[in-house]
Amino acid sequence: MVQKTDSSTPRLLADIGGTNVRFALQSSGGRPQRVTVYRGREYKSLTTALRKYLKGLKPQQRPREAAFAVASPSDGDLIEFTNSPWSFSVDQIRRTFGLEHFEVINDFAALALGIPDLSPSDWRKIGRGKRVEGEPIAILGPGTGLGVSCLVQSPAGRMALDTEGGHVTLPAFDDFEAGVLRFLRRDWGHVSAERVLSGPGLVNLYRAIAPVEGRPSERLSPATITRRALSGTCPACTHAIDMFCEMLGTVASDLALTLGARGGVYLGGGIIPRLGSAFKAKLFRSRFEDKGRLSHYLRPIPTYLIMHPLPAFLGLAYLLDRRTR
Numbered sequence: 001m002v003q004k005t006d007s008s009t010p011r012l013l014a015d016i017g018g019t020n021v022r023f024a025l026q027s028s029g030g031r032p033q034r035v036t037v038y039r040g041r042e043y044k045s046l047t048t049a050l051r052k053y054l055k056g057l058k059p060q061q062r063p064r065e066a067a068f069a070v071a072s073p074s075d076g077d078l079i080e081f082t083n084s085p086w087s088f089s090v091d092q093i094r095r096t097f098g099l100e101h102f103e104v105i106n107d108f109a110a111l112a113l114g115i116p117d118l119s120p121s122d123w124r125k126i127g128r129g130k131r132v133e134g135e136p137i138a139i140l141g142p143g144t145g146l147g148v149s150c151l152v153q154s155p156a157g158r159m160a161l162d163t164e165g166g167h168v169t170l171p172a173f174d175d176f177e178a179g180v181l182r183f184l185r186r187d188w189g190h191v192s193a194e195r196v197l198s199g200p201g202l203v204n205l206y207r208a209i210a211p212v213e214g215r216p217s218e219r220l221s222p223a224t225i226t227r228r229a230l231s232g233t234c235p236a237c238t239h240a241i242d243m244f245c246e247m248l249g250t251v252a253s254d255l256a257l258t259l260g261a262r263g264g265v266y267l268g269g270g271i272i273p274r275l276g277s278a279f280k281a282k283l284f285r286s287r288f289e290d291k292g293r294l295s296h297y298l299r300p301i302p303t304y305l306i307m308h309p310l311p312a313f314l315g316l317a318y319l320l321d322r323r324t325r
Contacts (some may be wrong), residue, residue, distance in 0.1 A: 001057050002100075002297055003012065004318070005203025006059070006105040007020040008224070009013070009027070009065075010025035010026060010033070010061060010062070010063050011025070011026050011027070011028070011063055011064075011065040011066060011067065011191050011317075011320055012025060012054075012065070012066035012067075012097075013025070013026055013032060013066070013067055013068075013205040013313050013316045013317065014050075014066070014067075014068040014069065014101075014316075015068075015069045015070060015082075015107060015110070015310070015312040015313065015316075016046065016069065016070050016071065016081070016086075016107070016146055016281070017031070017037065017038075017040075017071045017082045017083075017084075017107060017143055017218055017270075018040070018065060018071050018081060018083030018145055018170075019040060019081070019083075019084075019141065019143070019144045019199075019270075020037050020038065020039060020040060021037070021038050021040055021043075021049055021063075022036070022037050022038075022310065022312075022313075023035070023036050023038075023049075023050070023053045023070060023121045024037065024310070024313055025063065026040065026313070026317055028320070029321075030045030030151040030234065032313050032317075033309060035089045035310065036053055036276055037079035038052075038053075038112050040061065040084055040086060040158045044221060044247055045086060046086055046088045046124050047088065047093070047096065049080035050093075050097065052126070054097070062098065062181045063097075063099070064098070064099060064100045064272045065100060065101045065102070065103075065320055066097075066099050066101070066102050066103070067104075067105070067110075067316040067317075067320050067324045068102075068103070068104045068105070068311040068316075068317050069106070069107040069109075069110035069111075069143060070104060070105070070107055070314055070317070071084070071106075071107045071143075071144065071147065073106065073162070073164060074104045074105050074106045074109075074162055077089050077160070080102060080122045080307075083144045083145045087232075088164070090102065090104050095276045101119055101323070103173060103316075103319055103320070105131075105160075105162065105185065105316070105319060106147075106149065106162040106163070107147055107312055108139055108140070108141070108147030108148055108149035108158040108163070109154070109161065109163075109267070109307075109315070110160070110316050111139055111141070111147070111149060111262060111266075111311050111312050112137065112139045112149040112150060112151040112158075112160035112161070112312070112313040112315065112317070113151065113160045113313055113314070113315030113318050113319060114311050114314025114315035114316075114317075114318060115139065115151055115266060115311075115313065115315075115316075116151075116158065117159070117305070117309050117318065118295075118308055118311070121307070122137055122229070122307055122308040122311070123266065123304040123305060123306050123307055123308070123310075123316075124135075124304065124305045124307055125194050125213070125281075125303070125304055125305075126267075126284060126285050126300060126304065127281070127285035127288070127289075127302070128299065128303055128305040129213065129264070129299065129300050129301050129302030129303065130302060131162045131263050131264040131301075132260070132263060133154055133263070134151055134263070134319070135260065135262035135263040136151065136152050136212060136259045136260055136261045136263055137151040137152075137209045137261060137264050137265075137266065138150055138256055138259050138261035138264075138266070139151065139152065139253070139262035139265070139266045139267075139268060140165070140255060140266075140267065140268070140269075141267050141268030141270075141271075141272070141306075142197045142198045142201065142248065142253065142269045142270075142271040142272065143198065143199065143269040143270040143271055144171050144198060144199055144200070144270075145166055145173075146166030146167075146193050146198050146201070146251075146269075147166060147168050147195040147198045147199050147265035147268065147269060148164075148165030148255065149161050149163055150163070150259050150261070151184045151263070153306060157322055158318065160315070163248070165193075165255065166192065166193055166197075166198075167192040167193070167194055168192060168198075168251075168254075169190065169191070169192060169193075169249070170191050170192060170195065170196055170247065171250060173247075173287070173290075174248055175244065175308070176212070177243070177247070178295055179212045180205070180209060180212055180243070181208075183208040183211065183212055184196070184204060184208050193247075193251050196244070197244065197247060197248050197251060198271065199222045199270075199271055200222075201220045201244075202225055202241075202244055202271070203220065203221070203222060203225065205243060205244055205247075206225050206236060206237060207324075208221060209236050209239050209240050209243065211237040213235070213236060213239070213245075215235070215236050217236065220237070222271070223274070224237075224275070225237045225240055225241070226241065226275055226276075226278050228276070229241040229278050230276075230277065230278050241278050241279075241280070242283055244279055245250075245279060245281075245284045246283050246284065246286075246287040247281065247287075248284055248287075249284040249285065249286065249287030249288040249290075250287055250288075252265050252267070252284075252288050253288045253289070253290075253291055253298055256298060256301050257290075257291070257294060257297070257298070261301060262300070263299055264301065264302045264303070264304060265288075265301060265302070265303045265304070266303075266304045266305075266306055267303065267304065267305045268311060273307075281305075283305060284300070284303070288303060
């Protein structure tokens, strides 16, 4: 029998991406408190950032349980981030910070576990469709990389897949996209979905589109590309944003077909919120449904944009709570 932990004792939650790390303390059943965001590049290691976060806590406030969401594979003791120089040993973190229980899970698996706890105000529906209760739910999202997971219900409760689906080969929908991918293969060889559907990927996309269209390209940040696209001052930037939305629709529909995700497809990650009105939901949904003979299968599947500011924390809390159920 699992021993219950005092619900007044805070648990440590961490969502560690390629750019930012978010920490919070949370008592069982409560909301995350003392939420703090650090830029990963400003700290030598996770241990350094974590020591700063926990500094000043009284002994009775020190967490004895923790759950971390990491933007990397989470199997084994050594966690090495795909898009960050950080790495850490699960056992060393447990011993260094005196944790009695410590769980580490892929960040999009954590996101998937939290989907059932989202309220209607935490997501925005994109296009038509109606979810089928009990069917698999797909989740993906562009950030520093491209995260992918799936949520299924089982007699034992929620189960989330820990995947590296962002590294699948990116397909070309038409001849123009084939030309863009051909340009990118000069640099990368293998062009994964993440090479385009991420913050750095948007830059790669713009850099490839400009010469394919016969235009000069500049060294632009994702924010500048977005700003110029919104102002209409740069056709290549506008085309890059449009193609980003369409390619995301292609990858989302491939995922929905692969998983049979009639429970819906949810978009997370930090990039789409930053695009704001530049994100072309109609282009995304149109491409999502454009699947030839299987278009009829995809049309009823709903797609959602997650609006919750800390969705991974919902999944991490569930991960810790289910130990006492």
